[in-house]
Amino acid sequence: MSSFNRFTAFASLVTLLICLGIIARSIPSISEVAHLATSDHNLPHAIVRNLLVRDLLDTSSTTPKPDPKEELSKEDWDKQVCKGGLLLDMMGKSNDDEAGKLFNPPREHAASDFQDFPNDFKKWGYSFVDQTQELKKNLAHDDLDKVFKDLGVSHQEDQWVGTRVWHVTDPDAAEKDKDNIDHQTYVVDGKTYRSSGADYSFAVNPNDGVLIIFDSFSPTIMGTHRTPLLSGDGLPSMQRLCDIVWGLWATQADGHDLKYIIIQDIMNWLTLGINREAHNRKGEQDDPWPGVEFSTDSDEGKALMASPNGYGVAYLLIQHKKQLGKYRKVSKITMYDTRGDDEPSMLLQLS
Known part of the structure; x- marks a missing residue:
């Protein structure tokens, strides 16, 4: 191994140890982490993912939310930087096998369990509704x-194709009466959902x-x-946005290269807080397009x-290397x- 490669490997190890140290300080108890970790082992860096779920993605009404204008603490900011670095490291792995080793517990490969589209949509009770006419209004309005x-x-x-x-x-029945959704069911492997x-x-x-995401309200x-x-x-079981997005792209744009996600x-509230802190650190303000560009090499x-x-x-990129490319990552x-209106948009450029 060359001296440069040894230095790069050492630097990556130091960064990982620093990140784990920052993350560890935010863990309230081993028992809580153990409980969280059992909820889903199919995600990269289980500890990091558990913290994301607990600290960032909890939408329950009993969880107090900070003032949306409140600044992130230095510790919270450092956690986000480290988590982002770990995710980018996983994107950069050369193949599914290598990325799979970073899961907890390790997996034979990183690939998603959902690969058969559009059949997996039908299997798990999803319907497609054409929104191309509505899309014309969105493209003009935005x-x-x-x-x-x-x-x-x-x-x-x-x-362009617009899809809900x-x-x-039964989309027609649900459109006429939202309460009808409570009575709609589907069957997977003998179990009624x-x-x-x-x-x-x-x-x-x-x-x-x-690919543009206008609305995203999860199961x-x-x-x-x-x-x-x-x-x-x-x-x-199929409920993560990454699988929904990949399934749609595979269904409507199979064989085409995915370059931009908007x-x-x-x-x-957390994304808005991170965005505000990122702008402050760069000495920029929220602006209309062309906005402010951030390299993913930066904090x-x-x-x-x-x-x-x-x-x-x-x-999405971590679990679909075979289809999207083994070295694909978000570069900007x-x-x-x-x-x-303080509801910014995010453009992610893939490289």
Whole structure:
């Protein structure tokens, strides 16, 4: 091994140890971590993921949320930077086998269990609703033409497909009466499940390699609106945004290279806090397009990568190396607030 490679390996090890030290200081008890770790072993860096679930993604009404204008503490910021660095490290692994070793417990490969699309959508109770007509309004209303022009992306309507991915078995009945969702069911391997009403809205441009996420309401979130409440093992096994996004891309843009992912109108309080801190550290303000660009080599870019909105895209690349490319990673993140309403959009550029 060359001296350069030895130095790089040593530097990576030091970074990992520092990150684990920062993360360890935030763990309240071994028993709590053990309990969290048993909830899902199919995610990279279980300790990191558990902290994300506990600290970042808890949407229960009993969990107090900080003032959305409150600044992140130095410790919280350092945690985000380290988490983002770990996710980027996993994206950079050369193959599924190598990335799989970083799971807890280690897996033979990192690939997602959901690969058979569009069949997996039908199996797990999801329906597609065409939204191409509604998409025309969104593309005009969100002033995306400036973004598309700078990226060299077509704004022509015939290049775009709008799709609602809805966790209902009868979209027409659900559209007429939302309470009807409580009575919709599907069967997987002999077990009857109830529809959660999870709701996603996308736009896809296969030729230019662009996917836009307009809305994303997961089974976990929408299950709280069901009567009776839907949670735990009553939720579909296929419920993570990364699998939904990949399934849609595989169904509507198979064979095309995914280059850009745009997440519109972000409202997640933690992502907003990370974005605000990233801007402050760079001495920038929230601006309309072209906004502010953050390299994922920077601390600001790593922190945004670890945000609730960035994390799903990271996981998409980690678990779909075979289809998307073994060395694919997010190289740049651009934040911009076209409407000036403190609900910025996030552009993730893949390399």
